[in-house]
Amino acid sequence: MHSFDFVPVKLRTLPLDVYLECKIYSGKPEESDGTDAGFSLLCENQTVTQRLLDRLKRAIFPDTRIYIDRQYVIGALFSKGHYLGFSEADVTAIRNHENPWEKKKRPAPIPVKPAPKPKDSPKPGKKIELEIVGAKIFQDKLRVEKFKKTIEEYNITKDIAENMINTAAETGKVDKKQGEEITRNIQKQVNSTETALVLRAINQIRSADEYLHTHCMNVAYLNGLIGKWLEFDEIRQNELVETGLFHDLGKTQIAPEIMQKVEPLEASEFDEMKKHPVLALEMLMKSGMRNKAVLEGVIQHHERVNGTGYPKGLAANDICEYARITAISDTYDAMVTRRVHAESHSPFRILHEFEQGSYSELDFRYVNVFISCMVEELKGKEIIMNDGREAIVLYVNPSRLLYPIVEIDGTIIKTDDEFYCARMKNILEDD
Numbered sequence: 001m002h003s004f005d006f007v008p009v010k011l012r013t014l015p016l017d018v019y020l021e022c023k024i025y026s027g028k029p030e031e032s033d034g035t036d037a038g039f040s041l042l043c044e045n046q047t048v049t050q051r052l053l054d055r056l057k058r059a060i061f062p063d064t065r066i067y068i069d070r071q072y073v074i075g076a077l078f079s080k081g082h083y084l085g086f087s088e089a090d091v092t093a094i095r096n097h098e099n100p101w102e103k104k105k106r107p108a109p110i111p112v113k114p115a116p117k118p119k120d121s122p123k124p125g126k127k128i129e130l131e132i133v134g135a136k137i138f139q140d141k142l143r144v145e146k147f148k149k150t151i152e153e154y155n156i157t158k159d160i161a162e163n164m165i166n167t168a169a170e171t172g173k174v175d176k177k178q179g180e181e182i183t184r185n186i187q188k189q190v191n192s193t194e195t196a197l198v199l200r201a202i203n204q205i206r207s208a209d210e211y212l213h214t215h216c217m218n219v220a221y222l223n224g225l226i227g228k229w230l231e232f233d234e235i236r237q238n239e240l241v242e243t244g245l246f247h248d249l250g251k252t253q254i255a256p257e258i259m260q261k262v263e264p265l266e267a268s269e270f271d272e273m274k275k276h277p278v279l280a281l282e283m284l285m286k287s288g289m290r291n292k293a294v295l296e297g298v299i300q301h302h303e304r305v306n307g308t309g310y311p312k313g314l315a316a317n318d319i320c321e322y323a324r325i326t327a328i329s330d331t332y333d334a335m336v337t338r339r340v341h342a343e344s345h346s347p348f349r350i351l352h353e354f355e356q357g358s359y360s361e362l363d364f365r366y367v368n369v370f371i372s373c374m375v376e377e378l379k380g381k382e383i384i385m386n387d388g389r390e391a392i393v394l395y396v397n398p399s400r401l402l403y404p405i406v407e408i409d410g411t412i413i414k415t416d417d418e419f420y421c422a423r424m425k426n427i428l429e430d431d
């Protein structure tokens with residue numbers, strides 16, 4: 001028999017792998033606002049109610065555990081437990097001081113002590129050793145060759161995208177065949193190439209004059225990755241990539257002095273800029289595009305779930321899925337563009353800032369998928385610290401994105417605001 005004060009709980013209908021740790025207490029009458037069905041959730045120093053719990057249920061991943069007070073479990077679960085994914089058998093087990101998930105414990109935390117030296121044949125389950133072996137692969141010549149091939153394919157697609165955007169600027173129409181070719185290339189590359197390499201290609205430094213076609217293409221790539229992570233079928237992934245590719249097409253019809261203005265736009269100029277989703281729709285229609293899902297995604301890509309977007313100020317589920325996903329890719333790529341020229345463009349800082357600034361405007365559920373998959377891609381990768389030393393990313397706590405745990409010369413170190421990641425190591429640096 002196992003006794004415990006807090007019971008780990010899996011929320012029902014949860015997708016993969018984000019880890020949120022919080023505690024649930026029975027709601028005290030004086031704290032209840034009448035909408036929380038008798039309990040409240042204490043999460044990162046914020047007491048939230050059933051409404052947030054419902055949002056969490058839609059957004060959190062299946063391995064996520066929340067912790068619920070055992071007394072509360074016993075007292076209230078039969079009536080409220082279904083909200084949290086408890087079955088009757090679970091409740092009985094908890095009542096008997098058993099932990100129904102005891103056999104599915106979370107992986108043990110990484111000990112903060114010197115890591116064992118990497119061995120040629122790591123024993124199964126030794127995560128740290130596997131990560132180090134992973135880092136060795138990272139340095140392998142084969143990987144360099146793969147990266148060069150990824151960049152080559154990316155650049156070929158970029159040339160076609162540049163051509164497509166230039167033609168669109170001149171004619172007000174899009175060449176459907178070029179659009180299809182780009183979409184096909186991106187989809188193929190996203191599904192057949194290691195995601196980390198695709199992300200590296202997207203994050204290359206770009207000049208101001210290649211911004212529009214590179215941005216459209218990168219958003220298409222990111223949409224493709226999100227479609228893959230969400231396990232979209234081929235047709236939906238294709239539509240999502242197309243939505244990304246065409247989302248800013250309307251900007252080709254905006255006056256260059258507005259497009260290229262470095263200073264903040266005047267209100268009237270911003271009003272002009274805000275016409276670009278409608279202009280894109282018109283151009284696509286003129287070009288014979290009839291896919292309603294893609295057209296809807298394009299015209300709604302600046303709508304925001306809190307209703308602050310444009311052109312219609314739609315909110316939440318009134319915004320189509322492709323537009324909600326494209327808004328994430330669009331925001332992320334714009335952030336990478338701003339950061340890529342900065343002295344430090346740590347991917348952890350970008351993800352942290354993205355997370356901080358995005359929750360009220362972007363779809364919480366997709367943001368979580370995006371961040372957790374991005375974090376997964378960073379594990380085992382080589383980074384350069386602010387003192388110039390190389391390190392390997394071992395672990396990233398999703399609630400502490402800025403400061404990963406890294407390994408340097410066999411020592412595992414928690415990073416912080418004095419010792420932090422400055423940038424990813426360039427794959428070609430050792431070549």
Ligand SMILES: [Fe+2]
Binds near residue numbers: 276330
């Ligand atoms: Fe846009």
